[in-house]
Each structure stands twice: as structure tokens, then as C-alpha cells.
Amino acid sequence: MAANKKLLILAGDGIGPEVMREVGRLIDWFARRRAVGFDVSQGLVGGCAYDKEGVPLTDATMAAAMAADAVLLGAVGGPKWDNLPFEKKPERGLLRLRKDMELFANLRPAIVFGPLADASTLKRELVEGLDMLIVRELTGGVYFGSPRGIETLPDGTRRGINTQVYTTPEIDRVARVAFDLARLRGKRVCSVEKANVMESGLLWREEVQKLRDASYSDIDLSHMYADNCAMQLVRQPKQFDVIVTDNLFGDLLSDCAAMLTGSLGMLPSASLGAADATGRRRALYEPVHGSAPDIAGKDLANPLATILSFAMMLRYSFDLGEDATLVEKAVAAALDRGYRTGDIMTPGATRVSTTGMGDAVLKELDRLAA
Numbered sequence: 001m002a003a004n005k006k007l008l009i010l011a012g013d014g015i016g017p018e019v020m021r022e023v024g025r026l027i028d029w030f031a032r033r034r035a036v037g038f039d040v041s042q043g044l045v046g047g048c049a050y051d052k053e054g055v056p057l058t059d060a061t062m063a064a065a066m067a068a069d070a071v072l073l074g075a076v077g078g079p080k081w082d083n084l085p086f087e088k089k090p091e092r093g094l095l096r097l098r099k100d101m102e103l104f105a106n107l108r109p110a111i112v113f114g115p116l117a118d119a120s121t122l123k124r125e126l127v128e129g130l131d132m133l134i135v136r137e138l139t140g141g142v143y144f145g146s147p148r149g150i151e152t153l154p155d156g157t158r159r160g161i162n163t164q165v166y167t168t169p170e171i172d173r174v175a176r177v178a179f180d181l182a183r184l185r186g187k188r189v190c191s192v193e194k195a196n197v198m199e200s201g202l203l204w205r206e207e208v209q210k211l212r213d214a215s216y217s218d219i220d221l222s223h224m225y226a227d228n229c230a231m232q233l234v235r236q237p238k239q240f241d242v243i244v245t246d247n248l249f250g251d252l253l254s255d256c257a258a259m260l261t262g263s264l265g266m267l268p269s270a271s272l273g274a275a276d277a278t279g280r281r282r283a284l285y286e287p288v289h290g291s292a293p294d295i296a297g298k299d300l301a302n303p304l305a306t307i308l309s310f311a312m313m314l315r316y317s318f319d320l321g322e323d324a325t326l327v328e329k330a331v332a333a334a335l336d337r338g339y340r341t342g343d344i345m346t347p348g349a350t351r352v353s354t355t356g357m358g359d360a361v362l363k364e365l366d367r368l369a370a
């Protein structure tokens, strides 16, 4: 067996711990059945970290994340922490991980699993077979630009400021990831911004086009304004292969794309940094859904997005494509057999708990590996 891979698990708040528990069972399965070993350590992020350690992410946890081969995160946030000052909010823990690990490329696939096509709020024919990928810039733009803040003006009224800012290298590196991934798929990239009203958007458009012309002439590149893209996603989502866009638009459009699939509870994501000399990339994997405080601790949450994030980790961090496919096949098979958590429940299906869905996936893994 090769040296164990260092994995840091940050389960976080709300449903984070219970969906992550099911990944823990998968890790045990892989160690037993596939001789894939992980050195797993755990840490706190978000509201739970604030409660215990006074900050949403300690320097020690940050250092552990930097040293890990991959980080697997559950979810952060909840009403309990809504009124904390900005710097103590659970979300700051996640944003610090993204920023300090320089995870500039956020991959958010939106895939409709056959048996779930009716769980979408859109008509079956619009979403059936959908398989698209949003590549969201994750460490720049208005999320991190300065100046930022809230200031009081001489007349006593206040002004809130954020700055949307992008440089050529920031645009270039995320566009490269999108083009490289498109080469493995449908070879089409749609770049999304608001070049009609924002200079940063115009720069985005020009730089993406320049890169395509210089290095990716095999890729079919189109450009779209972000508002039109939101509309096209609900009008005719299957027109898209890979979308590349900035941090804020990517946040909005990926929620929109997620809903096309019928459930936010199904969608994994990967956040990747640049490859170092050995080809190793810093990486964090997390479900797209949030902490869902309303159902936390009730064994109701859908663990599949976190399980599929684990599969992405096998593929992108550890080059275990076959094992990743095994997990994805097991998830598809569990759905084929009619198992559903509440969020994707349809008439005639078998309703299961978080643990029940974990059981179903493990059972399929056993079958597939037999």
C-alpha cells in the first residue's frame, strides 16, 4: 500500500457533521476493500469553532489545512451566529480557507441523475441528461477586493463599499482550468460577465478571448452577460457545457444551476489551487448546499452531495479516477433502486434517512466490488 494520504475533515455546522459521518463510513470501506488508506484528522470550522475556540477558524486549523493533501468540508453557518460581528461569522472561516490556500478555481458540476429528472422544478425534457460544469473564480472579485467597509459620512448617514477587481493573471489562471476541463468534455466554454456595465467584466471578456485564441483554438468559446445567463439556465440549460465566471456571478449562477438538478442536496464541488512542482494542488471539497439548520441533527439530510464531493477528491487530488467512478456508480445505483431522502422524494420511492442513504450506497459499493 502506498503512503497514506493526509485528509483533514472539517464537518462544520448544522447538517455538516451528520452528512460527513456517512463519508467516514465510505473511508472505512475504501480502506477495507480497496486498500486506499487515509490518515484522517478532524478540525473545527464555522460556528462550532467560534463556540469552542473563539474564532471561526484558528491558525492551527489553518496550518493543518495547508499541510493536508486534501480538505473535506461539510457546511458552515446558522441563525445562532447571525448577529456576530463580520470577522467572527462562520462564513469567514470558509473564506479564509479559500483565500489562504489560494483555491482560485471552484468546480461546480450540475448533473441530473436519470431517476431524479422529475425532482426538478423544470420540465423533464429540459433537464433530462443535463451535465454541465460551472468553473467559478473563488479568491478574487468583490468578495475580497478593497477598499471595503462601512463608513459614516459627515452628515451622519453611512456608506457601504465593496470593490470588484480582477487582474489579467487572476482571469487567465481560472480560464485555463475551464479550457482544460472543457477539453475532457464537450469542448465548449461560455464565459460570463457584465462587460456591458463593468470594466472588470470587459477585461474579463478580452482576456478570456485572448487566451483562447493563443492556446485553446480547439475550444468553442462564447461570451454571455450574467443576467442573460441566469435566464438561459432556466430556459434551456442543456445549451451549456462549461461556464467560466467570476466569484459573485458564480455564486449566484451555481445555485441556479444546482436547482435545475432537483436538489441542492445532490451537488458536490471542488476548489483547487495551482499545481506545485510535484503536480500536487491544494484542494478543498465540499457540498454546494449549506448547513440547513432547520433539519440539523434529525437524520434527514441528504448525504449524497458530500459523498460525491469525496468522489471528486479521489479523482482530482489522488488520481483515483476508477475509485471515484465506483462511488458515483454506487450513488446512481442507490437512486435507481428508489432510495430517496426527503429533499428528493417522489411518489412511489422509498424514503430513507441520512444513515439509510449511507447504508444504500455502501450496499451498492459491496455489489459493484463483488
Ligand code: IPM
Pocket (backbone or CB within 6 Å): 091, 094, 095, 251
Ligand atoms: C457558496 C456559499 C458561500 C459563498 C458563503 C457561505 C460564504 O454561498 O459557497 O456558494 O458565498 O461563496
Ligand code: MG
Pocket (backbone or CB within 6 Å): 251, 252, 255
Ligand atoms: Mg453560494
